[in-house]
Amino acid sequence: MTTAKSSWQIWIDRGGTFTDLVAKTPDGSLVTHKLLSENPERYTDAAVQGVRDLMGLSPGQSIPPGSIQNVKMGTTVATNALLERKGDRTVLAITQGFGDALRIGYQNRPFLFARHIVLPEMLYETVVEIPERVGAHGDIVVALDESVARRKLQAAFDDGIRSVAIAFAHGYRYHAHEERVAEIAEDIGFSQISVSHRVSPLMKLVSRGDTAVVDAYLSPLLRRYVDQVADDLNAEGNSAGPRLMFMQSNGGLTDARMFQGKDAILSGPAGGVVGMARTAVMAGFDKVIGFDMGGTSTDVSHFDGEYERRFETVVAGVRLRA
Structure with missing residues (x-):
């Protein structure tokens, strides 16, 4: 062991x-290293290299x-994919009659007097409306039409979409x-199925749907990256391999498989906030402003003695909820 x-x-x-590394060697000393995140002529992945x-x-x-x-890792792979809209092609399956619900959103006007409103680009490529409706108290208003669900999802799959x-x-x-629709999607062959009640089991269709779409859009790309790193580190299914963990948006670590x-x-960014706060407290400061400037994005934060948590946020024009 x-x-x-x-x-x-x-x-x-x-x-x-850039990719930055800090390591504790077997003899207990600390060493650091920095290299370009993208340098395909020299290596396939900066973290492993x-x-x-x-x-x-x-x-x-x-x-x-x-x-x-x-190995404990924070990454902006998903962040940058969202900013640059480089996630996987995604189809949204939603209750019939609500096909435009996520596009309409909450009709917020952050700039009240703006005359030219630019709506953010939706992450899903297409939407399929499924005949079904459950009332607020669990009564079946419209029974699920499985044949229609299968036909519409099959059409999206035949068009090359693999995330739903x-x-x-x-x-x-x-x-x-x-x-049931998730089972149908799995039977058809979708490789990524993000179901809203698993991803964000809270009321409000719009924010729950947005979060499910983000998960479907980014998870395949993220999984490919995590699997590649785990394979190169001999971490996947190898008792002699390292434990690989990733920093989440909530500031906590999770196993790579989760x-x-x-x-x-x-x-x-969450890793930067936690690191800033802990370092500041060690130095005797409990009120700090953080400025984390990278090559792709810049994050500004503040720490007032305790972590503040936001359960709904907007990143790159996309609504997200915990």
Whole structure:
């Protein structure tokens, strides 16, 4: 069994432009390293290459099993994919009659006197309205038409879409229709199925639907990245491999296998806030303003002695909820 005294511990901040690493060596000393996040002529992934550099390994050389105890990582992979709209093609399945609900949103006017309103681009490519409706108290207003659901989802699948977000009215409380359509989507072959009552089990169709769409849009890209890193670090299913954990938007760590798109949007920035706050407290300051400027995005934060949490937010024009 790998022990902390005989192995490396590594912390990584994978940004859009640079990747920074801090590591504790087996002898207890701290070392740092910095490299470009994108340099395809030299390496496929900056985080893994940074680990190799710190350990004195050549590019492409396998990381020795048992040499690393754990890797804890914050990343802006999902953040930048959202900013640059580089997620996977997604279809939204929603209650019939509500096809424009997410587009309409809440009709907020952040700039009250603006004459030219520019609406954010929707993340889903297409929407399919499913005949179904459950009332607020669980009564079946319209029975689920499974044949229509299958036909419409099959058409989206045949068009090359592999991610689906499912959000039905009152689905946060009454799950049966969402669950059944998820089963149909799985049977058709969708590789990413984000169901609103699992992703954000709270009332309000718009914010719940938006969060499900974000999850469907980003999770495949994030999963490919996480799997690649885990494979290169020998972390996936290997008892001698390191424990790989990722920073979530809520400031906490989660196992790589549990890391989802909707929890990754502020992974990097959240790590910066936590690091800033802890460092400031150690230095005797309890009121701090943080300025985290990267090559792709800049984040500003403040800390007033305790962490403040927001359960609904807007990132790159996209509404999100915890």
